[in-house]
Structures are given as structure tokens and as C-alpha cells.
Amino acid sequence: MDLSIGEVARRSGLSVHALRFYEREGLFANPVRRLSNGRRIYHEEDLEWLAICTKLRSSGMSLATIRQYIDLVRQGPGNEHERLELLRRHESHVETQIRELQETLDVMRNKVRIYEDHVARGEADRLWNPSHPDTAQAETRQECHPPEGA
Template sequence: MGLSIGQVAERTGLSVHALRFYEREGLLADQVRRESNGRRVYTEDDVEWLDMCIKFRSSGMPLDTIRKYTDLVRQGSGNEQERLELLRSHQEHVATQLADLQECMRVITHKVTVYQQHLDSGDADCLWSGPPVARDNTSEAS
């Protein structure tokens, strides 16, 4: 017995609208089966595929790239090198993102430490407020 679109939405965290979009965009490895009344029936394999697609999207993989990967999988064996190249390219992209985020985390952690020290000591001198701003004592007419 298969899963309804509502059950798949609940399991994947995708909305029913998003599931229909994924199907329309050709992002599912297998054609979604339909009951005689037209309702979609998903399999466990569909759920696993969607979970993978969600991870791809969360990591910044463009829909066109997911579609290309899906097309390669649908074609069957013989194109594993293309699949590998596609995945390696995205892996490098994610590695760069992680390095950038690590640098962001370093800066944020430093600022948290500085502010915590300030609050713990009550010492306003431990905060850097930036360069002094030159003030013009003349007022402009509006």
C-alpha cells in the first residue's frame, strides 16, 4: 500500500504544493503512480528520493542541477561518471560554504565573548564601538 500526498508531506516536511511542484518539475526519479480516482500514491523510495532532494536544495543545489541528476539516474547505468562529477562539483560548493560559515562563526563567537566579558565586568572599555565620527556643529537648513 502506498502513501498519500498528505502522508508524504508530513514525513518530508514539504507542503502538498511543493510535492506537486517537484513532480511537475521532473525532480522525482520515478513517475508517481495514480489511483483510479487520480490521487497520487507515493512509495517509500519516493520518500527517500525526496529526502535526498531536500538535502540537495538545503545545501544550495539549483533545481536545474537536481533535475539533471534525476535525468541521469532515470537513464540508468552507464552515466555514473557524469553523476559523480555533478555531485563532486556540488560537494566543492558546499565545502566552500562551510568554510565561509566557519569564518562567520569565528567572528560572531569573538563578538559574543567580548560582550559577555563587558557584561560580566561592567567595563565599557572592553567594547570597541568603531572609529570616532566627526561631528559638524553647524546645522543645515532644510
């Protein structure tokens, strides 16, 4: 079934502009086909690839690396080990991002706990205040050294 660029945009969640960008950058697994009047036509497999491609992008894979991967795919059988190595490297990158985000989440949860405690005790004025340096030090101390069981 042929799909218009508008239909692909709607179903993929990407804008028409983004789809044109992906095409210009050579990020489609198959070349985008065109009708005699120049209108782009897509197929279901293009949507499937876009779903993978957008996950690769949102996970931090560079356009150059996606292009490298898609070039390997287009070459066909025989380079599966190269594709696997590329995907493993990116998997490692994503795992590192997740660890870093988990550390950030831990800091944010601790900060929320500090604010909740201060607000509940009616001591919100003791929270970080640039005009009172001791409040900044106290809050930082609590963030770096949370109480036992926090």
C-alpha cells in the first residue's frame, strides 16, 4: 500500500519537514520512491525503518553512524559482524547514558526530599538562597551527605 508523506508523518509522529530531512540525509533503508508528478510515496517497511531510526536518534546515535549502519544494511549479506559491532558500541553508549541519568535522578530525588522536609517543617527559608551563603552550604551539605536511610 502506498502512503503519502502526510500519512507517514501522521503515523510516524515525525513532521513532513523531518521526513524530507531524513531523505536528504540518506537515512531511509530504501530510496524514497516518487510518482511521475514528483510526489513521494512510502510503504509500510519505510514506517518500520523510521521507528527504528528515530529510536537510534533519540538514544544519541549520530546521523553519521546511522548512515554508516544503513549503508551496511544496503550492502546486503556479508557484513553482519560490522553491523553487530556498530550496534554493540551504541548499546554500550546507551547503557552509559542510563547510568548517568540514574545518578541524576538520584540527586533530584534527594533534592526533592530535602525540599519536602524543609517545607513540611516550615523551614523553607533555610533552603538555598543566593543572598545568604550559609543556606547554600547547608543545602549542599545535605545533598552530598544525605541522612541515614534517605
